Amino acid sequence: MEHVVAEIRRDHIANIIRDGKRVDGRGFDDYRPITIETDIGHKADGSALVKMGDTQVMAGIKLLLGQPFSDMPNSGVLTTNAELRPGASPTFEAGPPKPPTVEIARVVDRGIRESGAIDVDKLCITEGELCWIVFVDMHVLDYSGNLFDAGMLSSMAALLDTRLPKVEDGKIIYGEKTNNKLPIANKPVETTFAKIGSGVVLDPNLDEERVMDARLTVATDKSGDMCAMQKGGEGTFTPDEIFETVERGAKKAKELQKLLKD
Amino acid sequence: MKVGTPEKFIVKGKRLDGRAPDEIRPIKIEAGVLKRADGSARVEWGGNIAVAACYGPREVHPRHMAKPDKAVLRINYNMAPFSVSDRKRPGTDRRSMEISKVTSEALEPVVFTHLYPNTAIDVFVEILNAAAGTRCTGITAASVAIADAGIPMKDLVPACAAGKVGGEIVVDLCDIEDNFGEADLPMAIIPRTGDISLLQMDGNFTPSEFKKAFEMAKTGCEQVYKVQMDALRNKYGKME
Amino acid sequence: MARKMVFPGEFIVEGDLKMGDGVFRENKRVYSSVMGLLDLKENFVKVIPITGRYFPKANDFVVGEIEDMDFGSWYTNIGTAYSATITAKDYFSERDGFQEDISKVMRIGDAVYAMIREISPRKRVFLSMRERGSRKLRGGRIIEVTPAKVPRIIGRQGSMISMIKHETGCQVLVGQNGRVWIEGPQEKMDLVAGIIERIEKDAHTQGLTENIKNMIMKER
Numbered sequence: 001m002e003h004v005v006a007e008i009r010r011d012h013i014a015n016i017i018r019d020g021k022r023v024d025g026r027g028f029d030d031y032r033p034i035t036i037e038t039d040i041g042h043k044a045d046g047s048a049l050v051k052m053g054d055t056q057v058m059a060g061i062k063l064l065l066g067q068p069f070s071d072m073p074n075s076g077v078l079t080t081n082a083e084l085r086p087g088a089s090p091t092f093e094a095g096p097p098k099p100p101t102v103e104i105a106r107v108v109d110r111g112i113r114e115s116g117a118i119d120v121d122k123l124c125i126t127e128g129e130l131c132w133i134v135f136v137d138m139h140v141l142d143y144s145g146n147l148f149d150a151g152m153l154s155s156m157a158a159l160l161d162t163r164l165p166k167v168e169d170g171k172i173i174y175g176e177k178t179n180n181k182l183p184i185a186n187k188p189v190e191t192t193f194a195k196i197g198s199g200v201v202l203d204p205n206l207d208e209e210r211v212m213d214a215r216l217t218v219a220t221d222k223s224g225d226m227c228a229m230q231k232g233g234e235g236t237f238t239p240d241e242i243f244e245t246v247e248r249g250a251k252k253a254k255e256l257q258k259l260l261k262d
Numbered sequence: 263m264k265v266g267t268p269e270k271f272i273v274k275g276k277r278l279d280g281r282a283p284d285e286i287r288p289i290k291i292e293a294g295v296l297k298r299a300d301g302s303a304r305v306e307w308g309g310n311i312a313v314a315a316c317y318g319p320r321e322v323h324p325r326h327m328a329k330p331d332k333a334v335l336r337i338n339y340n341m342a343p344f345s346v347s348d349r350k351r352p353g354t355d356r357r358s359m360e361i362s363k364v365t366s367e368a369l370e371p372v373v374f375t376h377l378y379p380n381t382a383i384d385v386f387v388e389i390l391n392a393a394a395g396t397r398c399t400g401i402t403a404a405s406v407a408i409a410d411a412g413i414p415m416k417d418l419v420p421a422c423a424a425g426k427v428g429g430e431i432v433v434d435l436c437d438i439e440d441n442f443g444e445a446d447l448p449m450a451i452i453p454r455t456g457d458i459s460l461l462q463m464d465g466n467f468t469p470s471e472f473k474k475a476f477e478m479a480k481t482g483c484e485q486v487y488k489v490q491m492d493a494l495r496n497k498y499g500k501m502e
Numbered sequence: 503m504a505r506k507m508v509f510p511g512e513f514i515v516e517g518d519l520k521m522g523d524g525v526f527r528e529n530k531r532v533y534s535s536v537m538g539l540l541d542l543k544e545n546f547v548k549v550i551p552i553t554g555r556y557f558p559k560a561n562d563f564v565v566g567e568i569e570d571m572d573f574g575s576w577y578t579n580i581g582t583a584y585s586a587t588i589t590a591k592d593y594f595s596e597r598d599g600f601q602e603d604i605s606k607v608m609r610i611g612d613a614v615y616a617m618i619r620e621i622s623p624r625k626r627v628f629l630s631m632r633e634r635g636s637r638k639l640r641g642g643r644i645i646e647v648t649p650a651k652v653p654r655i656i657g658r659q660g661s662m663i664s665m666i667k668h669e670t671g672c673q674v675l676v677g678q679n680g681r682v683w684i685e686g687p688q689e690k691m692d693l694v695a696g697i698i699e700r701i702e703k704d705a706h707t708q709g710l711t712e713n714i715k716n717m718i719m720k721e722r
Contacts, residue, residue, distance in 0.1 A: 004579070006567040006613040008683075012643035019688065041311050041391025044344035054297035058390060060344025083352055086338065087315030087386030089298050093323070094338060094386075096353070137343040137352075141313055141388065142296045174347040300555055319555065319583040330624070372511075374526075374535060378557075380625050381583040409510050412554020412650065414535035416526065417511030454511045454533070494509055498537050498552060 010211040014197035023207055029248055031203045036153065036259055038161040045177070046162025050154040053205055054144035056088075059154035061162045061182075062135040065172060068124060076123020076131040080109035082138040082151060089143040103232070108138065108152045108190070110228035111219030115188035118159065122183035130170060134159075134182070145209040148217045148230075149256070152190040156260055160184055188227055189256035191249035192217040195235060200245055202252060216245050220253035267442040271428035279436050286422060286434040286482050291402070291493035293410045301411025303493065305403040308436060309393025311345075314403035316411040318383035333378035337365040339400050341389045361397045368401050368421070368450040368460035374414040383413060394440035398422055398486075401450050401460065406490050410497070418490045419459060421450035422482030424475040431471055433478040447472070449479040453487045456480075505539035508549055514540060515547060522548025538650075539706070552706070556649035556679040558582055558627045560618050563636070565644060565677035566629060568612045576608055578616075578629065581646075581679045586627040592619060593631045613639040615675045615683060642673070642685030645695050647702050649680035654705040655698055662701070662711060669718045670694050693721050 013023055022028070032053030040047040044060035068075055082105035086094045097105075112118065123132040136159065138151045159182055166176040194204035194212035204212055213235025219228035226246065231237065237245070271278060281287070287308030296302035299315035322328040339361040343350050365387070373383065385407055387400040398421035405419040425435045427443040435443055445465025451458055467475060508514065512534045514525065521527060524536045525547055534540070538549040558564075558580070566578030566586055576588040593607065594600045601607055608614070615637050619630035630636065647655065655676055656663050667674050672686030672694050684694045697714055704710055 004567065004569045004610055006644065007611040008613050008639060008642060008644055010611075011641070016688065041345060042309055043346055043391050043393070047344060056296070058342070060342060060390075062344050062349035064349060081343070081352065083342075085315075085340070085386060085388055086384075087296070087299060087302075087313070087317075087388060090317055090320065094354075135343065135349050137349075139342045139344075139388065139390070141315075142298055144297055301553075319557070321583050321585070378583065409537060410553070412536060412551050414524065414526075415510045416533070416535065491509060494537060498509075499507060 005210050009207070013208060013211050017196050017199035017201065022201060024205060028199065028201045029252060031252070031255070032205065034153070034259060036157045038157055044158070045165060046158045046160070046182075048154045048157035048161055050150045050157065052146060052150040052153070052203065054142060055146060055150050056140075056142035057147065057150040057154045058139045058141060059151070059158040060137050060139065061158045062137070063162070063165060063172070064133040064135065065125075065130060065167070065170065066133045068128060068131045070128075073128035074124045075120040076118075077133040078109070078113060078118060078120065078136070079133065080105050080112065080136045080138075080155070082108070082140065084140045084143065084147075088140045092143065103230070104147050104151050105138065107148055107217055107219070107228060107230045108136075108155055111152055111188040111190055112136070112155065112159075115186040115219065115221040115227040117156065117184060117186045117188050119183035119185045132164075144206040145204050146192050148192045149190045149203060152188065152219065153256060153259070156187060156189065160260060160262060187222045187257050187260050188219050189253050189260070190217050190219045190228075191252045191256070193245050193249065195233075195237060195241065200241055202248070216242065218246050218249035220250050222257055224250050224253070226250075264442055268438065271439060271443070272430050272432075277432060277436075278438055283430060283432040284478055284481070286485055287436065289486060289489050291406060291489050293406050293493045293497045299407070299411070301407045301409065301413070303403045303406035303410060305399050305406070307399045307402070308395065308434070309391055310389070310396055310399040311391040312396065312399040312403040313388045313390060314385055314400070314407035316383070316385045316404070316407040316413070318411065318413065319378035319381035320384070322380065322382040327382070328380045331379055332375040333381045333383050335366055335370050335373055335375055335383045337369065337385045337387060337404055338362050339365055339387045339389070339397070341392060341396070345389045345392045361400070364460055364462065365397065365401050365404060369405060369408065369419055371457070371459050372405075372416040372419055372452055373408060374416070377414060383408070394435050394437045395423055395448070398448050398450070402486055402490060406493055409494055417452050417454045418487060419450050419452060420483040420486035420490055421448060421460060422479050422486050423448040424479035424482065426465065426467060426471060426475065431474045431478060433482045445471075445475070447475045447479055449476070449483060451480055451483040453484060505541065505550075507537070508534040508540045509537050510535055515542060520546045522546065524549030524551055551650050553648060553650055556580075556582055558584065558586070558618055558621055559678070560621055562618045562678040563615060563675075564618060564629070564679040565639070565675065565681035565683055566614050566616055568608060568610050568614070571605065571610060574604065576604070578614065580627070580629075580677075581681065582627070584625050584627045586618070586629045588614070588616065588629045588631060592628065595632055608638055613644065613683070615639060615677065639675070639683050642683055643691055643695070645682050645684065645698060647680050647682060647698060649678065651702045651705045652676060652678055652680060654710065655682070655701050657711065662714070665711070665715065666694060666697055666718075693718070
């Protein structure tokens with residue numbers, strides 16, 4: 001996503017990590033400051049703006065009525081989408097989504113889906129005929145590293161913030177919300193680690209992400225089980241690094257889950 | 263008449279949301295809200311929320327768009343999928359393209375583009391929540407973002423609409439007035455000279471109604487301008 | 503002396519004064535075109551911008567990062583709209599002789615401190631590595647500052663930067679494009695980065711040099 005990075009920058013970040021420190025003074029398992037603001041705009045059925053350091057991702061939920069898939073006539077439908085808006089980074093371009101955008105959307109989607117975060121059976125209104133379709137849209141406003149964790153956190157916060165719109169005769173009455181929430185059954189979060197030289201650090205910032213060798217994202221549900229993973233980047237992890245990272249991720253997941261209010 | 267049209271738009275001098283005919287909705291502007299952009303602004307106006315990110319002057323991609331004598335000023339207006347009642351499918355559409363074009367032209371007269379030949383000045387306007395008047399909110403945000411990026415300009419450009427609802431001329435239409443009103447006139451001005459840099463209209467005005475709406479939109483712009491300047495003063499004023 | 507802050511479109515003065523950057527005239531009236539500090543003299547007016555991207559000027563020293571190269575030139579990113587070229591003849595001096603394979607001296611990913619030799623009418627930027635002070639950068643780190651704050655980091659006649667170098671023992675090269683290269687022991691580099699961040703933040707406050715001196719003393 002970024003241009004050529006000067007070796008000086010790469011070496012400096014790797015050297016400091018080798019000494020057990022990080023460029024911005026954080027510990028290896030520290031997040032940057034995180035804030036979650038919900039109920040941003042009234043047109044979305046649910047919304048949240050997550051700031052993770054200088055990264056900003058807004059997620060909005062739109063609910064539509066539609067037909068269940070024929071192979072799952074008793075379930076509602078979940079669709080997850082991300083947009084890396086060109087205003088978020090000098091390297092993002094307008095136009096159709098590119099592989100990094102699709103990857104973020106799909107990894108967040110897997111975390112939500114596989115953890116059973118939404119009880120989709122409760123989204124069915126009439127078997128085989130009418131159900132809720134939940135659109136999760138992540139809108140990246142400022143890219144300063146680690147879009148996976150910020151994206152997942154904003155999506156979950158927005159889902160928890162969602163109130164179902166009013167329905168009459170099988171049609172949504174826009175502008176009138178009910179007090180009914182989505183059937184949220186789990187609270188998955190993602191924790192992303194970057195391998196830079198000899199060290200593996202949580203929540204890479206922009207400088208770290210630009211020079212990282214490889215990346216590992218672990219989605220953990222509220223019971224501490226894993227529900228999705230994604231390795232990225234051109235480099236590799238050793239098996240030991242993987243097991244250690246997954247364990248560290250599960251610990252941090254608890255902290256993130258505390259930030260998600262019901 | 264459209265289904266759902268209110269019987270009356272103005273009762274005892276008050277509009278449906280309680281405003282007087284010549285009163286704009288509350289507006290809040292913050293400059294410098296994004297880290298990566300060279301300049302940025304967030305505008306909350308009525309229920310509208312817009313974030314603008316300005317980059318430039320920078321290299322032009324695609325290269326054939328470069329102009330040898332000046333910078334190209336490109337404003338890209340985009341609505342987030344969740345910003346409207348019916349989810350908007352991501353990607354550009356005819357409406358966004360038109361708004362992007364007229365917004366670029368609204369700002370072009372004030373930006374010193376000739377100082378930066380063969381470059382681009384790009385502004386990305388994201389509408390995060392739409393409540394009638396997003397183009398005016400977007401222009402207002404874009405202009406503060408360009409100033410925040412330190413790009414030389416002759417003035418800021420505020421925008422505001424006026425329109426006709428239930429036969430009355432009012433400023434800064436809200437959602438319901440926009441949906442069921444009879445006319446809408448969004449405008450952008452260059453406050454220092456009083457010149458008009460954006461003007462669109464749809465609906466029906468008599469010539470005298472148009473004159474009244476024009477003056478109301480212009481006064482609205484002048485009020486928005488004060489809030490734009492305050493946003494810059496809040497961020498930079500302490501540096502004296 | 504505290505200078506007045508002005509904003510785009512703000513009226514400054516009426517008359518036929520000579521104009522520097524950051525101002526424009528309409529009907530004899532002079533206005534500011536940027537946000538910045540007003541410099542108004544009897545017969546001259548300009549506004550010193552306090553924000554904005556770097557715009558290349560001849561004879562400026564900048565920190566560039568080599569992004570691409572071919573058989574005869576290196577292409578560097580100097581953080582501006584125009585990529586900057588270093589041709590082989592702007593690198594090799596006659597005394598040192600010419601190297602056929604230019605990748606033996608500098609490669610993609612290297613960083614340099616170089617002077618802007620020329621800006622062509624079509625706005626191509628050419629850097630020279632033959633000027634005194636220019637060099638390939640080895641080790642250390644690069645930090646970014648707002649280009650408009652660079653003069654404060656350098657200080658009057660280089661007073662600020664000399665003090666920083668002297669007190670910390672680090673090598674520091676300040677590019678007019680807002681990139682600063684620092685080299686020294688890790689904790690000293692961190693100290694310099696902290697100082698520069700502080701200068702950037704407090705650039706327009708009174709007694710800046712004194713405050714920075716105190717900051718360094720405290721770290722000792």
